[in-house]
Each structure stands twice: as structure tokens, then as C-alpha cells.
Amino acid sequence: MAWWRRKKEALEPDSAKSKNSIPKGLWSKCESCGEITYTDELVANLRVCPVCQHHAPMPTAERIAATVDEGTWQELDQELRSGDPLEFHDQQPYPDRLARAMRSAGPGDAFLSGLGDVDGVPVSVGFFAFEFMGGSMGSVVGEKVTRVFERALETQRPALVLSASGGARMQEGVLSLMQMAKTSAARARLREAKLPYISVVLHPTTGGVAASFAMLGDLVLAEPKALVGFAGPRVIQQTIGQDLPKGFQRAEFLLEHGMVDRIVPRLEMKEQLGTLLRLMMGAPPRPVPPEPEPTDDGEPDGDGEPVAAPS
């Protein structure tokens, strides 16, 4: 008996120690291929697994930094906060859920709006914060999205929205539902003004967000394997009572069915957005980055390797 007890005692601290020996977050394991990457390296790679190209969820602050040119991001509408118009109480009161979300995801709500340059193009832009109550759209999110479109109109800039959302926020009931109409109406005004709107759908984008402005982009771009659809897979499975096909509602499925223009890997997103916006607006191409050492005599350094085929 003593022998067993001793072994048990010896094992417990050991296993606890081995768990703690790696500081939390220093290494990240890819949830797709299991590859272990140094977290700093992964973040520098925009959280795309260097081995299997899996696009891991990206905190909104990193997303903004990866999309908007450095020093140009100007967040607006920061003062808006959700109230509790229905005095909604499920297993806990809605204000408690909001408070918890603000503690973990930061103040504000599930959407950040503002102005900034994307690859040199000034845009009116908004980002869903999925980490805030699943990116759900209540009155505040609906208002901010609407303002992205209205501000695009005021400033005569294109609009850009990057969506990741479970859909309408149930705790604001039918007020949330109506945000679908409000945002779509604002989007319509932008279309009438012939200003471009690009919608980027990220993993996951479903429900009332997918079924309103997110699918109303002049162009709709998706990240690889992003799940995008009206109904969530679980609901569909329960309704039809059969297994769903492999890859169902993923970006590749949407591309195949004609629902998105392109699947754009995260590491190419910013550049593609810039190229597409310039093309849509008929603006000149992105200025070629200056040569490192311009030669004094002005001769073209013609040692000849073509960089890209003329098209």
C-alpha cells in the first residue's frame, strides 16, 4: 500500500510541474495539424500555421493592425454602449453578460468602426470582434455598421467590413433583428452613390449578419475554410436529420456555389483589398516601392530578369 501511495504522491507534483514548465501562451499548437509553433512567430505570420496554412482565430486588435496601414487607424463611435432595452434575463441578466464580455474583450461592443488606409487606399472600415459575445449584432453593432456606410458616403470613401459573427444578438430581441434592415438600407444608399463596398467574411459568419450587409458587398471575399451561411450547421442537421456533406458552408463550398468572389489567404488580404479597391475606383496601380539605391546616371539597371510578365 505504501508503495502505491508514494508513487501517487510522486506523480502528482511532477505532472503539475510539467504542465507549468512551459509558460502559458509561449507556444501554440495548430488545431488543424497539431504543429507546435512559437507564438510570437505565429502572430508575426498573422496566426496562419506555417505548416498547414490553417487560419487560426485572430484577435481584433491584430486583425486591425494587419489590415489598416500603420498610423492611419482612427477608431470612431467608441462611446457607444449596449443597454438592456428588453430587461432580458436568461440564465443570467444581459447586463452581466455584457460586463463579462467587456472584462475579457475590452470596452465597447462586438464591432469597431473608424477610418483608415488599407494598402494606401482611404476607407471607411469596420471590424467585428468575435471575442465579444460571439460578434453578435445588437443595436450598437447595427448602429456602427450603419455609420460605416454613412461615413463612407460623407467622406466619399469606399466601405470595407470584415465580418465574424454568430448573427443577431438574442438579448435585444426584435431590435437586433431590425438592425439587419437598418444596415442593409444604409448599404443601399452607398450602392446608389456608386461607392465600392467590399465585404470580407471571416470564420464564422452566420445568421443575421450573413443574411444582411455581409452578403451585400459589391465584392465578397472569404478567408480559407471560413464557415459562412444562414443557418448554423447544427440547426440544419437537426432540421433535416442527416449528416452534412464534408466542407459544407465553408469558403470553398461558397466559392463553388457562386456565393463569393474569391478566397483570399490572410497573408495576401491587405494587398488584394488595395488592388481591388483601386481597380473598382479606376485609380492608378499601387506605386512601386522605391528602388533601394537609385543609380546616379539614370540608366535603367537592365540586368534583365523580368519581375513579372507584362499583362
Next chain:
Amino acid sequence: MSTKVLEFERPIVELEGKIKELKHLSGGSQEMAAEIERLEQKARQLQRERFAKLSPWEQVQLAKHPDRPYTLDYLGEITTDFVELRGDRAFADDPAIVGGLCRLGERVVMVIGHQKGRNTKENLYRNFGMARPEGYRKAQRLMRLAEQFGHPVICFIDTAGAYPGIGAEERGQSEAIASSLELMSVLRVPTLSLVIGEGGSGGALAIGVTDRILMLEHAVYSVISPRGCASILWKDPEAEQAAAKQLRMTALDLKTLGICDEIIPEAVGGAHRGFTQTAAAVAETLTRHLDELFSLSVDALLAARYDKFRRIGHLERA
């Protein structure tokens, strides 16, 4: 016609049954007539009292009552010359949404509405009134047609929601709903929507972005079904009664929240127990709102519609 009696309808239905029996037995005798009259009054009183204090959950049940009049019932009762128009011109016709031109009084109108089935066979055909993308695309086509000829659009909302299925997703259920919302927000003719039963989420709103939002007294309108909400937030679908209360989805709630413009009273006991009376109130209300909307210029109409939805929401500031 009654196929199902809800719990709170039972005392009234039983009393009515007794009155009918008594009438039959009395054979038209004078002394019985007074007694029958007294009982009938009591039944009406009982019904009025009971229906004045329906719980949100009872309202939801009433809104989904299998005997409740559906879109085509109203069209048959209040319009003339209804000609159904079908198909989205791209994939199929979706019988879960019906639409067509007709006359409401003097006026030619385009009507579009969800259509549920009255029995199993019909429900399979109508997919229980749960539309697929082609349904919304047909609706869009009919709205554009109405706009082209300057006819107003009236939408009858009555759906549990847009259909969640594989084919629906393949054909872009989200895009179909989204583009309906956008189109309706800029449609250059007067538009009305009337929730006659269930206003279920995006599938309902897809034909509901209108100048006026009207609701029948016992209709409901919600972002999600109480059951869906309960299974997500309570982790228990059986908590649907609590969810129905929390979601604030009755006509009165929607009026209080500033979304519903007018509640159309139903016959005592609900539209299914006094259809002619309810339908007459519907016709009167629709006509009155169209008269008002036609007095506005198209630009004023569109500006007011934008403002109507622009204002919806509850904001606080840090």
C-alpha cells in the same frame, strides 16, 4: 374546421358546444331562447376576459394555431382578381411564398406572403411556409414588377423562419434574404407588411422592410423562435415559455418598442374564430395606410422609410 383546441381555448369551446346542443334540443322554443342568449353572452364574456390576459407563450401558440387564417385566406376574402404569379426565373418556384397582382378595393396591388399548408400534404408542398432562396428571389421579382408599374406592395408575414437546409444554403439563403432587405429599402412604391401569424426572424423580415409594419393582435414577431432561443441561452429547449416572455415578441411589445405601427384587432377568440370580422379590419387598415402613403412624394416616402429603420435600436453612451 377546428382541428386543434389550445388549453386556454377549451373552456370556451366546451361552453359553445353546450350552447349548440341546447339550441338543437330547444327546437326554437321561446323560454329556452332567453337562456341560450344568456349563455352566449357568458361565453363571449369568458372569452374576452381570457384573451385579455394571454401570456406571451399563449400568444405564441395562438399565432401558430393550425386553424389560423393564412395569406391565401385573406386574399380570397379581401381582394378581387387575384392572379398568382410564380417562379424566380433562375431556379424554381417556391410554394412557401405566394404572390401576385390583385385589387384591394379600387386599387391594384402586388401581394406577397408566406403560405403555410392546412394539412400534412399541403404542408409538404408549402414546406410549412418556410421559404428557400427561390422564394425570396420570386418575392424580389414581384416587387420589381410592382415598382415598374407603380403598384404598391403588401406583404403578409407568416413563417417560422427561412428554411435551414442543404439546398437552401447551396443556393445562397443569406444572399437571398440580404438582397430582399436591400431592395425593399429603396423600392419606389408604397409598401406595407402585415404579420398575420408568426414573424420568424430573417425569413420574415425578408418581406418586411416596409413603410408601415402592421400586426394582427395575436401575431408575434421575433429574432429567433422561443425554442431556438431557449436551447442556446438556457441550454434547454423546454425553457421556451420563459424565452417567449423574455423576447418581447407580442404585437403589443412590438408596438411599445416602436417597431409595429398599428395593431389590427382580431375577432374575440382570435382570427380563426371570427375570420370575416378580422379580414374586414385588415382590409380597412391596409387601405387606410395605402391612402396615407400615396399622399407622399416618392422621395419623401423613401426618406421616411430610411428614417423609420434608421431610428430602431437602443443606444447608450459611455
